[in-house]
Amino acid sequence: MEAQVDRQFDSVFRPVRTGNAFEETVERILQAIKLGVVGHGDRLPAERDLAARLNVSRETLREALRSLQQAGWVQARRGRYGGTFVTYRLPAPDVGELRRAAQDLGAELEDALTLRLVLETGAAELAARRDLTEDQRTYLRQRLADADNASPDEYRQCDSRFHLAIGELTGSPSLAAGIAEARIRLNDLLNAIPMLGRNIDHASDQHRAMTRAILAGDSAAARRATEEHLEATAALLRAFLG
Template structure:
């Protein structure tokens, strides 16, 4: 990983949207869940190195032995691999599976009213996060981070798009300074993640989404909460409409 990429990963790591402390009695299971969330949401993509063991264990508030057990289990599931040497560490090997619309339609039917509940929950959290981020006085580093996330998304290939989209939305949540809100956005994204990944890559939709993402970022950077709210509402409503159309 080059120096710039390592710096970006460090910012995500400090944000805490995913790697918040484990608080249940099931430390092993929840540690596996948190690492998988970070991978599936694109905080760490294919080939990225996870934070060092000591840092990750401290952030999750688990023992290093629990963390090692979790990583061994993820290795067995072919989600990560460990490498030795100067440039060693734990690296992501997970790739998003191709969408199976038939299976996902059945999943939507099983969800029933829970789908609308998840969409409403996401709307409330992410609209509020954009508005809150726009109200804050951001540091130069924070502004550069959001701009970089937008640039990465604009340049994304179809294979990269969903994960980089997650990174962008999580970056906004992290800018609020509220760990609880950032964690809620990550949780709501995970509830819908497989369904969102199943939406076909429609060229016009991607162009439209890029315009909406840019409007969201520009409003936040300009310190305009109302514009940030409107842009986020428009974007999430469009995504929900596509989801209902393809998977309803």
């Protein structure tokens, strides 16, 4: 799985910039796990590569990984095929958890939804305007196929990867990182929405419409399809919150 998600490492494993390198390193890794960029059973990038991506010392990285291992998020394995592997599993969707997460966000909920809408519709429009390479086109199709073929347990991670992929295709690291940050603000809420078969089918149809528009270079349709998809998700979220 490591090679498949390598494109999205740049969105979440960004250089640490605050004074507390340890805490931000832990935060970056947790974000990658919660967003599904690295899911259960996946291996994190090699220590040297990850430390370079985060711009921290290998000792700081090791300390962060030790803390995450003690908390049950990752596990270190030795040997030829060793490394640090994700052991965390996303919790089952739960309306009670959804309401607790919404309460934690409070008045910031609508702000977070608005930010996501602006960033992701803009990203879809920009991706559609770009002259994408065949490799980039294949990448987006694969992310769509992963979400279409995901089991209920895997769907939320594959959905997240699909949305992050569109940010990657804009060619703007700052925009891709902004989409990842906006999604992490809503991640607990999105993960707690009960998995409804009809809703998944509807979301898949919308994902396909977004993909078709981007690959066809139709920026207006890409923006419109993305807006419809995000508004539908927001409406479902508000419905469960009562």
